[in-house]
Amino acid sequence: MDRYLVISADCHAGPPAELYRDHLDERFRDEFDRHQRSLVELRQAQRVARDNEEFRKGWEAETGGDGGLTAAYDSDVRNGVLDQEGVAAEVLFPDADVLGTGRIAASPFGSGLGGGAGHAPEKALAGAQAHNRWLADFVAQSSERRIGIALVPILHDIDAAVEEIHAAHEMGLGGIMIPTRWFDAPAYHDLRYEPVWQACEELGMPIHTHSGAGPADYGDGPGVMAIYTTEAYWWAARPLWVLLWSGVFERHPGLKYVCAENGAWWAPDILHKSDEKWTGGHNTAKFGNLFREHLKMKPSDYFHRNCYLAASTPGVEDIARRYDVGIGNLLWGNDLPHPEGTFPHTRKWIRERFHDVPVDETRRILGENAADLYRLDRDALTPIADRIGPTVEEVHGAGVGG
Amino acid sequence: MDRYLVISADCHAGPPAELYRDHLDERFRDEFDRHQRSLVELRQAQRVARDNEEFRKGWEAETGGDGGLTAAYDSDVRNGVLDQEGVAAEVLFPDADVLGTGRIAASPFGSGLGGGAGHAPEKALAGAQAHNRWLADFVAQSSERRIGIALVPILHDIDAAVEEIHAAHEMGLGGIMIPTRWFDAPAYHDLRYEPVWQACEELGMPIHTHSGAGPADYGDGPGVMAIYTTEAYWWAARPLWVLLWSGVFERHPGLKYVCAENGAWWAPDILHKSDEKWTGGHNTAKFGNLFREHLKMKPSDYFHRNCYLAASTPGVEDIARRYDVGIGNLLWGNDLPHPEGTFPHTRKWIRERFHDVPVDETRRILGENAADLYRLDRDALTPIADRIGPTVEEVHGAGVGG
Numbered sequence: 067m068d069r070y071l072v073i074s075a076d077c078h079a080g081p082p083a084e085l086y087r088d089h090l091d092e093r094f095r096d097e098f099d100r101h102q103r104s105l106v107e108l109r110q111a112q113r114v115a116r117d118n119e120e121f122r123k124g125w126e127a128e129t130g131g132d133g134g135l136t137a138a139y140d141s142d143v144r145n146g147v148l149d150q151e152g153v154a155a156e157v158l159f160p161d162a163d164v165l166g167t168g169r170i171a172a173s174p175f176g177s178g179l180g181g182g183a184g185h186a187p188e189k190a191l192a193g194a195q196a197h198n199r200w201l202a203d204f205v206a207q208s209s210e211r212r213i214g215i216a217l218v219p220i221l222h223d224i225d226a227a228v229e230e231i232h233a234a235h236e237m238g239l240g241g242i243m244i245p246t247r248w249f250d251a252p253a254y255h256d257l258r259y260e261p262v263w264q265a266c267e268e269l270g271m272p273i274h275t276h277s278g279a280g281p282a283d284y285g286d287g288p289g290v291m292a293i294y295t296t297e298a299y300w301w302a303a304r305p306l307w308v309l310l311w312s313g314v315f316e317r318h319p320g321l322k323y324v325c326a327e328n329g330a331w332w333a334p335d336i337l338h339k340s341d342e343k344w345t346g347g348h349n350t351a352k353f354g355n356l357f358r359e360h361l362k363m364k365p366s367d368y369f370h371r372n373c374y375l376a377a378s379t380p381g382v383e384d385i386a387r388r389y390d391v392g393i394g395n396l397l398w399g400n401d402l403p404h405p406e407g408t409f410p411h412t413r414k415w416i417r418e419r420f421h422d423v424p425v426d427e428t429r430r431i432l433g434e435n436a437a438d439l440y441r442l443d444r445d446a447l448t449p450i451a452d453r454i455g456p457t458v459e460e461v462h463g464a465g466v467g468g
Numbered sequence: 469m470d471r472y473l474v475i476s477a478d479c480h481a482g483p484p485a486e487l488y489r490d491h492l493d494e495r496f497r498d499e500f501d502r503h504q505r506s507l508v509e510l511r512q513a514q515r516v517a518r519d520n521e522e523f524r525k526g527w528e529a530e531t532g533g534d535g536g537l538t539a540a541y542d543s544d545v546r547n548g549v550l551d552q553e554g555v556a557a558e559v560l561f562p563d564a565d566v567l568g569t570g571r572i573a574a575s576p577f578g579s580g581l582g583g584g585a586g587h588a589p590e591k592a593l594a595g596a597q598a599h600n601r602w603l604a605d606f607v608a609q610s611s612e613r614r615i616g617i618a619l620v621p622i623l624h625d626i627d628a629a630v631e632e633i634h635a636a637h638e639m640g641l642g643g644i645m646i647p648t649r650w651f652d653a654p655a656y657h658d659l660r661y662e663p664v665w666q667a668c669e670e671l672g673m674p675i676h677t678h679s680g681a682g683p684a685d686y687g688d689g690p691g692v693m694a695i696y697t698t699e700a701y702w703w704a705a706r707p708l709w710v711l712l713w714s715g716v717f718e719r720h721p722g723l724k725y726v727c728a729e730n731g732a733w734w735a736p737d738i739l740h741k742s743d744e745k746w747t748g749g750h751n752t753a754k755f756g757n758l759f760r761e762h763l764k765m766k767p768s769d770y771f772h773r774n775c776y777l778a779a780s781t782p783g784v785e786d787i788a789r790r791y792d793v794g795i796g797n798l799l800w801g802n803d804l805p806h807p808e809g810t811f812p813h814t815r816k817w818i819r820e821r822f823h824d825v826p827v828d829e830t831r832r833i834l835g836e837n838a839a840d841l842y843r844l845d846r847d848a849l850t851p852i853a854d855r856i857g858p859t860v861e862e863v864h865g866a867g868v869g870g
Binding site for chain 2: 289290297336357
């Protein structure tokens with residue numbers, strides 16, 4: 067039976083608050099307790115938490131009781147879910163709980179998906195280190211199926227960031243996540259970040275940004291959440307062209323960058339427009355050589371060599387535009403255990419999205435691209451995929467839809 | 469002979485610095501002189517100005533000597549250029565000189581395309597008023613062919629802004645431009661701006677944003693100009709969905725919003741994604757009713773009723789996606805006298821972009837949409853179009869390309 071190797075390039079893991087506490091440096095624990103209490107209060111006060119009680123109950127019923135939250139930190143439960151979903155391995159980002167239930171802690175001191183704003187640098191680093199230590203333990207319990215993404219706050223102390231990248235690599239983590247937004251720090255084209263890109267290239271640690279950090283300029287007017295969700299893809303995608311145009315991939319040809327949980331539909335237009343600027347034409351003539359001075363190749367060439375879009379729970383457009391994105395640059399994911407992910411219906415979602423996609427392309431997008439990117443152990447993964455992966459017949463066969 | 473009524477929905481006009489000075493309140497003139505000197509120094513120091521001397525010479529030769537800059541403030545020269553280009557009427561934004569030659573002043577105290585940053589509120593208002601007074605005079609010299617867009621700084625004193633909107637309307641100006649970015653002020657979904665939307669709806673003054681204001685977070689790293697030009701469309705488009713989601717067009721069904729010089733290629737995806745959120749589905753289930761609470765119709769319905777994209781010098785994609793944008797929502801422009809515009813080859817550009825577009829659609833996009841939006845005097849315009857407009861044969865006929 068021919069089965070797919072499925073790797074989810076966007077999943078989340080994190081322990082309840084008390085476990086994070088144990089992984090935190092002792093001097094930050096009182097502060098952590100205070101911050102944790104305020105976080106619980108904030109979450110309870112949040113509009114989404116107040117309004118979605120009905121949704122949460124439905125979600126818990128649908129997922130068999132806990133919305134997948136135990137799988138966020140219990141290794142055996144996690145692998146049971148993965149087997150059920152047909153997923154052989156997964157890439158682990160922080161902040162498994164976005165429901166506002168207060169049951170699971172966010173990565174301490176805002177070092178997770180919203181990283182970069184609102185906390186003193188040394189606290190952000192301590193919070194990231196606590197998560198990284200916990201994550202390394204979690205990965206070690208099933209290292210063949212888990213690619214842990216270390217949190218690395220790079221906005222302040224570059225030396226400390228580089229040190230943490232090395233520590234993460236030694237702990238067996240497979241990549242780093244940097245703050246998606248730079249807030250008041252210099253943007254990522256600034257040369258101050260060179261040591262970070264250098265370290266990641268040397269160690270083979272792909273750099274990730276993940277959607278989540280909203281802009282600082284939202285107020286209290288109507289429609290804020292709708293405005294934010296409309297813009298979210300762009301805030302998360304911004305580092306892509308900032309790194310690209312500033313020549314980071316020219317200076318670091320081996321560096322890999324992944325934009326996670328952010329779709330792929332937006333990329334072809336941006337790449338095409340960027341290539342137009344680089345190639346030169348009427349609209350950009352007045353800028354002279356400005357678009358070529360840091361790039362020997364056209365922008366899409368760097369994208370196809372160095373960049374990946376981990377388009378978890380891809381939409382119809384993400385798949386339809388796969389040739390323009392690049393078959394080798396598109397990763398699939400199920401966003402477990404976030405409720406906007408496909409758990410507990412991942413097999414069905416894979417059928418619906420990929421039933422009319424050629425098998426070799428499905429293979430690349432569902433797992434092979436990620437296996438190559440993260441240099442995974444095929445000997446360890448193949449038996450797992452052979453046991454639980456969706457079959458080719460199951461995905462593309464007639465009469466198996468619905 | 470059947471000719472098109474062509475209206476450019478994105479043009480620029482502004483006088484040399486000394487004329488602006490005359491239109492400025494006396495108490496701001498010393499300050500203006502100081503600011504003007506620093507502006508000239510800044511422009512001379514700018515990279516683009518230093519590097520594009522060769523481009524500028526070529527541009528001046530191509531346009532017959534001055535790059536269209538005299539047309540920026542001389543009424544007769546302006547109309548001569550319009551006749552030559554086949555343009556019957558035009559919408560006038562500020563800041564005609566973007567070349568950095570220092571010969572023409574930008575709208576005083578940064579009240580023009582980059583409005584909203586860096587100047588004290590009362591200076592921004594004084595600068596805007598100086599431009600508005602000059603513009604009203606310029607419009608009056610050929611009012612049938614000119615729609616003047618008043619500059620209205622709305623980020624600080626709302627009462628003063630509303631007063632200026634009324635003053636602009638009384639002076640014969642046809643719309644207002646607000647700062648494209650709100651910088652440190654509340655975003656445009658904030659209810660504090662309601663009196664502005666209310667006044668514009670009452671007076672039939674369309675609200676405009678125009679690309680130009682860059683983000684505040686660029687530093688000095690490599691690739692800044694490439695990064696900015698890649699992002700420019702988005703900074704200019706952002707007010708669209710901020711106004712839309714916050715229910716501004718629900719509360720003000722007669723209000724019109726125009727996003728100028730910003731293409732149209734990006735709009736279909738954004739509208740489709742927004743409609744998806746409003747309609748509801750898996751990805752947004754956890755947000756409950758948040759996407760519907762301020763909108764009775766789906767986002768694209770408001771867009772098609774209230775919004776316009778003045779996609780000057782449209783690209784192939786802008787025209788190809790016209791059905792998704794809406795034939796009635798797309799305006800053409802030639803960006804005169806900016807060098808990225810189509811002057812002095814507008815007739816050729818119109819042929820190239822519209823030769824295979826049906827005549828009735830070409831009519832709407834090239835001029836009829838703008839004539840309706842700005843409620844122009846058809847009796848005055850028709851004789852002009854009959855005299856100088858491109859013929860249907862010229863645009864669509866065989867063998868007239870190139």
